[in-house]
Amino acid sequence: MASDKFFIFAVIVLTVLGFLVLVGTLIDLGLYIKWKSTIPYEPVGQSESMLFNEEPSSTMASSSSAQSDEQGVFATARPRDTFSAYSDYRNDFYYKYACCGACLLVFSFPYNLYKFWNTKSPQIKDADGRWITHPLAALDGIRVITVSWIIYIHTLTFQAYYTSNPLLFQDRQYKDWRFQITRNGSSTVDTFFLISGLLSSYILIPNSEKCKGICAKILFWLHYAVHRFLRIAPSWFVVTIAFTGLFPYITDGPLYPQNPAAEDDLAACRDHWWVTFLNNWIHTDKPCMLWTWYLSNDYQFSVVLVPIFAALLAIHWIAGILFAVALVVSAAAATFVITYQYEYGPSPIPLKSMAHLYSAAYARWGSYAVGMILGWWLYYRPIKGTGRPFWVRCVTSMVASAAAALLTLSCLFGLYGRLHTEVSPMSNLEASLYAALSRPIWSIGIAICIYLCAADWTPAVNALLTFAGFRVLARLTYCAYLIHPIIIIYYGFSRGEAAHMDNTFLFFTFLAVWLLSQLMATVISMCTEVPVIAMESTLRRKRSRQDADVAK
Structure with a gap:
């Protein structure tokens, strides 16, 4: 095993990939905490997270294309704690700071998983x-x-x-x-x-x-x-x-x-x-x-x-x-x-x-x-x-x-x-x-x-x-x-x-x-x-x- 170059290469590749996913997830978590801290305090009954109630829309580009970003809109005077609002904040950060740390956001496992499992039929x-x-x-x-x-x-x-x-x-x-x-x-x-x-x-x-x-x-x-x-x-x-x-x-x-x-x-x-x-x-x-x-x-x-x-x-x-x-x-x-x-x-x-x-x-x-x-x-x-x-x-x-x-x-x-x-x-x-x-x-x-x-x-x-x-x-x-x-x-x-x-x-x-x-x-x-x-x-x-x- 130790002399098998294919085994060593596979371990290296999977380790690097796992590291990217871990770092991307941690950066995303830190960014989410920072974004959440900027939202003014509201009573508990009004500030409950809508994260799991959001219904993102998607468009069908092809069988192999990614889904479009969520476009949730809420009739409130200030941003609500929603996946859509955080996604906008996250995208602004990504475009503003196009550095390695920001680029690692694409490997955030929970963010990718949530977007993936909350896609709806194209319209x-x-x-x-x-x-x-x-x-x-x-x-x-x-x-x-x-x-x-x-x-x-x-x-x-x-x-x-x-x-x-x-x-x-x-x-x-x-x-x-x-x-x-x-x-x-x-x-x-x-x-x-x-x-x-x-x-x-x-x-x-x-x-x-x-x-x-x-x-x-x-x-x-x-x-x-x-x-x-x-x-x-x-x-x-x-x-x-x-x-x-x-x-x-x-x-x-x-x-x-x-x-x-x-x-x-x-x-x-x-x-x-x-x-x-x-x-x-x-x-x-x-x-x-x-x-x-x-x-x-x-x-x-x-x-x-x-x-x-x-x-x-x-x-x-x-x-x-x-x-x-x-x-x-x-x-x-x-x-x-x-x-x-x-x-x-x-x-x-x-x-x-x-x-x-x-x-x-x-x-x-x-x-x-x-x-x-x-x-x-x-x-x-x-x-x-x-x-x-x-x-x-x-x-x-x-x-x-x-x-x-x-x-x-x-x-x-x-x-x-x-x-x-x-x-x-x-x-x-x-x-x-x-x-x-x-x-x-x-x-x-x-x-x-x-x-x-x-x-x-x-x-x-x-x-x-x-x-x-x-x-x-x-x-x-x-x-x-x-x-x-x-x-x-x-x-x-x-x-x-x-x-x-x-x-x-x-x-x-x-x-x-x-x-x-x-x-x-x-x-x-x-x-x-x-x-x-x-x-x-x-x-x-x-x-x-x-x-x-x-x-x-």
Whole structure:
């Protein structure tokens, strides 16, 4: 341990991060005490803290953007002891004293946690000037359900290595139609690609059009690439460093490897950690933290495909749509050719097809392109269904809902019976066609569902997906996705004996992993993700203030 440079580096990084959080919290506490002492004395009945009664508002910039600062306003003659008032005082101090001590405020754990857990569903003004729920608020529910689905699938697949009856359990489950939801669950990742493409197109393209001149547009997209990097990298790097340096020493037991550092994931991280954002192209046979292939694809799509799509739309909207359609067709064609050549079957197993197909960008950008088209359509073709007759909306809603259900359910349950030979297996050609078409079909089905929710043509579904409890959990999906496989692997290695796999064991293991993932995701987000976003936001505001002063 003492000679392990990865362990030493991990301890140093986590110690420094913990020190920053501690100092930032202490500075924030001292600043709060100083601010509180400046408030004139009031009777106890009138000066009770409103800190936990404040209802901060927020706006939805993107799936990866920080929430706006609270804008609480109170009809009192002097400042009340409220989170909003303290936030204003804190921000003034931060801008006035832009020193190291002030900058450490962004690491204040209780302040970040309170802001994080008190965000509300985003709202916008309608044509009449009234505040309404954002049309895309349903994405919160979709993200939470999708990441929970992924955690369940990984709980099953990862725990199978540490159980005594994996083959028997698999044979029994193949005969259960419900198991298709897990067996064909790779479509969940395509849902995230769809959402990312949707938000990137919906938010960034209109903003890029405000930039006049080629240089201004190039600077805009370069700034966005840096923003995305800063949004993703801190949490990713901290988790990778901790996993690589500390995991070999955190537990022991009969199921634990004799040489943990030689295990595939850890060895890959130690040998080629530097390919973090390119692990879907380089060393795909031995990736570091296997599940992070999605993050590499998402970043590459965001900084490459979206600018090209925006540039072509600026020439003519048909050119942009043709580009997106070409991405969908090329992804399906690549999937067909590779599946046919290697005989992967209709639902390629991730580990078997990881290098050539499962994590390859050319097989995944089709779902992202569907999202880009949907985002463009929602922004530039506003929904006009509210003025139509009620029966027209009902019929349209039912037909579209039926189409979405047919498309998505066919991808989930289309292979039922073939996995346990009750139905004759597909030929290689049929299997390749199924694999090629399932992802775009799934993406189109989810896109229809999102559109119906945005139009509020399915109020019951929209009400479910916009449930207030999803708002906070939706902001934890990134860190929860990062950390949950490590929790599953740790649990499997630390057991004293192999477990007997059954549905009850799987369900309760999933609940434990899900809960721990949310708790650890909260800590990681508060210590890495939120501070970096806050620093970036502060720098942007300071620059805006300086530009305003120069203009004056």
